[in-house]
Amino acid sequence: MSDLKRTGLFDLHVEHGAKMVPFAGYAMPVQYKPGVMKEHVHTRVAAGLFDVSHMGQVILRGEAPALALERLVPQALAGLGEGRQRYAFFTGEDGGILDDLMVANRGDHLFVVVNAACKDADIALMRAGLPDCEVEEITDRALLALQGPQAEAALAVIAPEAATMKFMDVAVLDSAFGPLWISRSGYTGEDGYEISVGDSQARALADTLLADDTVELIGLGARDSLRLEAGLCLYGNDIDTTTSPVEAALEWAVQKVRRNGGAREGGFPGAARILEEFETGTARRRVGLLPGTRAPMRAGTDLYATPENGEAIGHVTSGAYGPTLEAPVSMGYVAIEYAATGTQIYGEVRGKRLPVRVADMPFRPSTYKR
Amino acid sequence: MKYTEEHEWIRTEDDGTVVVGITNHAANELGDIVFIELPEEGDEMTKDDEVVVIESVKAASDILAPLDGEVVEVNSAIVDEPGKINEDAEGDGWFFRLKPADLAPMEEYMDEAGYKAFIG
Numbered sequence: 466m467s468d469l470k471r472t473g474l475f476d477l478h479v480e481h482g483a484k485m486v487p488f489a490g491y492a493m494p495v496q497y498k499p500g501v502m503k504e505h506v507h508t509r510v511a512a513g514l515f516d517v518s519h520m521g522q523v524i525l526r527g528e529a530p531a532l533a534l535e536r537l538v539p540q541a542l543a544g545l546g547e548g549r550q551r552y553a554f555f556t557g558e559d560g561g562i563l564d565d566l567m568v569a570n571r572g573d574h575l576f577v578v579v580n581a582a583c584k585d586a587d588i589a590l591m592r593a594g595l596p597d598c599e600v601e602e603i604t605d606r607a608l609l610a611l612q613g614p615q616a617e618a619a620l621a622v623i624a625p626e627a628a629t630m631k632f633m634d635v636a637v638l639d640s641a642f643g644p645l646w647i648s649r650s651g652y653t654g655e656d657g658y659e660i661s662v663g664d665s666q667a668r669a670l671a672d673t674l675l676a677d678d679t680v681e682l683i684g685l686g687a688r689d690s691l692r693l694e695a696g697l698c699l700y701g702n703d704i705d706t707t708t709s710p711v712e713a714a715l716e717w718a719v720q721k722v723r724r725n726g727g728a729r730e731g732g733f734p735g736a737a738r739i740l741e742e743f744e745t746g747t748a749r750r751r752v753g754l755l756p757g758t759r760a761p762m763r764a765g766t767d768l769y770a771t772p773e774n775g776e777a778i779g780h781v782t783s784g785a786y787g788p789t790l791e792a793p794v795s796m797g798y799v800a801i802e803y804a805a806t807g808t809q810i811y812g813e814v815r816g817k818r819l820p821v822r823v824a825d826m827p828f829r830p831s832t833y834k835r
Numbered sequence: 836m837k838y839t840e841e842h843e844w845i846r847t848e849d850d851g852t853v854v855v856g857i858t859n860h861a862a863n864e865l866g867d868i869v870f871i872e873l874p875e876e877g878d879e880m881t882k883d884d885e886v887v888v889i890e891s892v893k894a895a896s897d898i899l900a901p902l903d904g905e906v907v908e909v910n911s912a913i914v915d916e917p918g919k920i921n922e923d924a925e926g927d928g929w930f931f932r933l934k935p936a937d938l939a940p941m942e943e944y945m946d947e948a949g950y951k952a953f954i955g
Contacts (some may be wrong), residue, residue, distance in 0.1 A: 501892040502867035503920075686892060688865075759917075760868045761890055786869035786892055793869070815888060815895075 472518035473607045473664045474511065477671055481682050489581035491519040494684040501686035505788040508653055508691055512615035514674055514724040515684035518607040519650060522661060524548070525575040525591065527598035534568065534575060539733045541720035545570045550633045550648050552718050554710065555590060560735030560742070561706035562713065563590065565698065569648060576635070578608070578659070580700050606646070607667035612657030612691075614832065615679035620647075620658055623673060632833040642666035642673075642676050653688070654695025654831040674831065675792030693794055694787045696753060696826025702764055703751060703782045703796055709735070711742035712798065714751045716779060719743075749779065750804040754795040757820035761786050761793040762812040768799055769811045772818045778803055781812060787828060794828050796822070836925075837941055838950035839901050844925055845944065852907060854932050857889070857898065862924035865891040868917040871907045873931055880904060880933070880952050882940060885931055889920075898930070902940055908932035 478485060483494035487787040494516065496504060507513055531542040547570050555563040564583035569576040578782045583819055585604075611620055621628045621677050623645075623774045624638040630649040638645050646661035662670050682703040688789040689699065698704045704713045722728050725740050733739075766781040781800035787794035795812075803810055806825050811818035837845045842861035846854045862868065870890040880886050880900040886911050887898035909931045920928035945953060 496866070500867050502869075560870075690892070759914075760872070761870060763895075786867075786890075788867075 470519075472516055473667045473766070474516045474518060474547050474671060477668060478516065478682070483595065483638075483682070483684060486685070488685060489519055491581060493519060494682070496686045497662070497686040501684070502688065502786075502788045504626075504681065504683045505690050507681050508613045508655060508683055508687060509789050510614065511679040511681070512611060512613035512619050512677075513653070513670065513687070515610040515612065515683050515688055516671075517610050517659070518605070519581035520608055521577075521579040521581065521587060522603040522606055523577040523579065523588060523591070523819035524571070524603060524610060525595065525598045527578060527595070530575045530595075531568075531570060532596050532823045533595050533598050534577075534591075535729065536732060537590065537734065539723050539736070539739060540565075540567055540568070541729065542575075543729070544572075544722065545605045547572050547819070548635055550635050550650060554704070554715070554718070555587065556710070556733055556735040556739065557706055557708075558734045560709040560738030561588070562700070562704045562708055562710065563706060565700050565704065567648070567650065571635060571637070574641070582701060603661075603672075605664050606661045607664055609660045609667070609671060609674075610651050610657065611656045611660060611674060611680070612651045612653040612683075614656065615677075616655070616657040617834070619674055619677045619680050620660070622677070623670070628656075632656070632835050635690065640670075642670040650832065652697055653691035654697070654771075654827055654829060655691070656832050656834045657780070665719050668718045672810045690787060693783050693785055693796065694789055694827065694829045695822075695831055696796070696828060698751075699783055703777070709742055709747065710739055711751055712747045712751065716743065737813070746781075747802055749780070749798045749799065751796060751798055752804050753824040753826035754781065754792045754797055755822050755824040755828070756795060756823060759793065760814050760819055762795045762814060762821060764820070766795070766797075766812045766814060768797060768803075768821070769813065769818055770803060772820075774810050778810065789829050798824065799823065836947060837944035838947070838953070839944050840953065841899050842896065842900075842954075843901050845901050845941065847941075848932075852932050852934050853902065853904075854929050855901060856929040856948070857920070857924050859924045862928070865889065865893065865896065867892045868920045871913055871917050871920065871930075873911075873914060874906045876906055876909060878906045880906065880928050899943070902935045903931060903937045904933040904935040906931050907934050
């Protein structure tokens with residue numbers, strides 16, 4: 466663990482009894498004393514505080530940074546309102562997904578949050594692809610996520626205006642901990658916030674939030690089961706360079722203005738394949754999967770059309786026990802003829818083919834404050 | 836009570852059968868247990884066979900048969916509520932009862948003090 470990077474909240478995690486594990490080059494808390502199940506449930510019924518400082522925070526400045534960034538992603542960013550955020554992904558020339566990210570319009574610049582494992586590549590990609598923009602990696606700010614039904618009340622004590630924000634709004638709010646860069650978003654399916662705070666104030670902000678009885682620290686283990694129940698993709702598992710946006714069922718994240726016939730059609734890497742797939746569909750598709758027994762079907766589980774014989778028709782890319790569903794839950798890719806909701810297929814677990822049903826996502830309705 | 840290096844406990848009963856489970860330490864290390872697959876009553880097992888599959892929120896693990904013998908009872912309550920294993924691994928969270936065919940390996944297994952030293 467000694468060669469791993471640490472976030473500014475490393476000591477906080479250790480003091481709270483975290484089990485630290487390597488994740489994307491960082492020592493990160495996978496769980497605290499209560500354990501994954503209790504942490505998951507706590508986030509759904511109260512509020513969870515996550516250290517996500519390992520993620521990349523980047524500012525893009527230029528004449529028209531939103532229009533410029535459209536050269537690297539299939540999202541409509543030029544029309545994104547000031548104070549609004551949008552989910553996006555970088556695509557490769559072959560139509561695969563290089564990383565997913567959040568893009569916020571903060572008036573005279575964009576604020577971008579990217580995955581930890583991809584941040585160096587993403588920054589290099591933006592520097593190479595956006596010569597008309599200044600790409601500044603923010604390295605002196607921590608990033609906290611506060612998620613769950615009590616998140617609004619807990620943050621209101623520190624930044625009252627945050628309570629008036631809607632899902633995917635962003636704002637810079639003054640506080641006792643300096644300016645907080647806040648978005649009303651997250652990756653758990655819950656209402657909540659992501660909060661960027663200066664490194665020197667991060668510990669004090671975390672301690673203040675944790676002094677609220679409703680707020681508990683939550684590790685990466687519960688973060689994974691929370692996002693899975695919410696049907697959200699984990700980059701590197703459910704989407705990667707080998708999956709296209711249409712295969713990944715992410716059509717909703719590509720606005721019409723960038724599709725065929727749109728005013729700013731194409732013009733992003735892999736557009737030829739991706740736009741064609743909007744017309745023709747794909748041979749496989751990412752789907753939700755609800756196992757028919759209590760046995761979890763984890764990433765790598767092969768999927769079959771029949772209880773015996775035949776070739777695999779897909780595989781699981783994420784799978785875990787869903788503490789809120791009180792049942793195992795998975796997602797994965799299946800051949801398109803098996804992708805309809807309700808289709809009965811089989812997952813091979815320890816040599817046995819167990820029933821699993823294709824299901825709509827999210828598995829549990831999200832509670833975003835729209 | 837005897838303990839194996841695989842973190843199982845084995846309790847000999849007055850009727851000569853043995854009850855098998857995993858230690859509190861093992862349950863704690865595994866984290867929240869969400870699934871368990873037990874053998875069936877009447878199954879014959881051979882020492883070191885993989886006879887139980889246990890899955891926690893983190894990963895799947897195999898539990899090995901500590902002795903040769905015949906399964907005479909299984910704890911079906913933990914199949915419906917695997918969390919019982921975390922709550923009381925060395926009591927209500929027991930796995931199965933065995934009619935042992937050969938008790939010789941018991942001599943090799945640790946007593947409580949030995950197991951405590953083993954887990955440090």
